[in-house]
Amino acid sequence: MKNYHTHTFRCGHATGDIVDYVEAARAAGLDALGVSDHLPYPDGLWADTRMPYDEFDEYLAAIAAARNSEAARIGGGIAVSAGAEGEWIAVKEDYLRDLTAGGRLDYLIGGVHWIPFAGDWLPTTHITRPRELTAFADYAVSTIESGLFDFIAHPDIFCARWRKWDADSIACSRAVLEAAASTGTPLEINGYGMRKPYVNSEDGYRPQYPFDRFWELAAEYPVAVVVNSDAHRPVDVAAGLAEGRELAARFGLRVVEDPVPVVAGA
Ligand SMILES: [Zn+2]
Numbered sequence: 001m002k003n004y005h006t007h008t009f010r011c012g013h014a015t016g017d018i019v020d021y022v023e024a025a026r027a028a029g030l031d032a033l034g035v036s037d038h039l040p041y042p043d044g045l046w047a048d049t050r051m052p053y054d055e056f057d058e059y060l061a062a063i064a065a066a067r068n069s070e071a072a073r074i075g076g077g078i079a080v081s082a083g084a085e086g087e088w089i090a091v092k093e094d095y096l097r098d099l100t101a102g103g104r105l106d107y108l109i110g111g112v113h114w115i116p117f118a119g120d121w122l123p124t125t126h127i128t129r130p131r132e133l134t135a136f137a138d139y140a141v142s143t144i145e146s147g148l149f150d151f152i153a154h155p156d157i158f159c160a161r162w163r164k165w166d167a168d169s170i171a172c173s174r175a176v177l178e179a180a181a182s183t184g185t186p187l188e189i190n191g192y193g194m195r196k197p198y199v200n201s202e203d204g205y206r207p208q209y210p211f212d213r214f215w216e217l218a219a220e221y222p223v224a225v226v227v228n229s230d231a232h233r234p235v236d237v238a239a240g241l242a243e244g245r246e247l248a249a250r251f252g253l254r255v256v257e258d259p260v261p262v263v264a265g266a
């Protein structure tokens, strides 16, 4: 198994360094690890959830060091890919594109944790009104259609607060699924949502995400899925991977094993 969604202490709300994740991944029997801490922006945007931009080079060096470490090489070895979880924003497309095109990163995950709404950034776990949901769909579609991201993290994150499976959430989901299908962008079944407190809904007591109804609908589209732990602690490096694959199998969804370049150590 593999996990391509991993955070480190650098973001301020996770623990462990890259080498700790490599060791935990090996202990869990993974054969590939992607490190994808929250991407810093040169102007300090969303600074309270990510490393400062001037620490980014050290982060990249730490990934390279972990990739070539003893821990990554013993036994069958483990591949370590250099990634980051970013947010699309039109005025920063050049910055985002150069990260992978310029070879600093092997891959980029698209997260949609905020959307521009009413002149501010609205957290997508706080969406309660139909027009906010429409704004989420628009922004998620733009994120996907930018072509900058190797896969989209937790596309059903809006289900954390939007508890009803109604015409609004179905329309939002269809917009996201259609964009993913037409661009060939994989969507992530996210293990972190499974570890967060469950919520009550008309569909019973359920994880905030992944939400079954979204993935059931996904089966109507030719979309590919990736399954990741979204680990914020080394001990969680493989958390939710088996459950996520079960969910995919239940709805007949196709799991892509290597959505990003797999990079073995020297
Ligand atoms: Zn995080």
Ligand SMILES: [Zn+2]
Pocket (backbone or CB within 6 Å): 005, 006, 007, 085, 153, 230
């Ligand atoms: Zn993440």
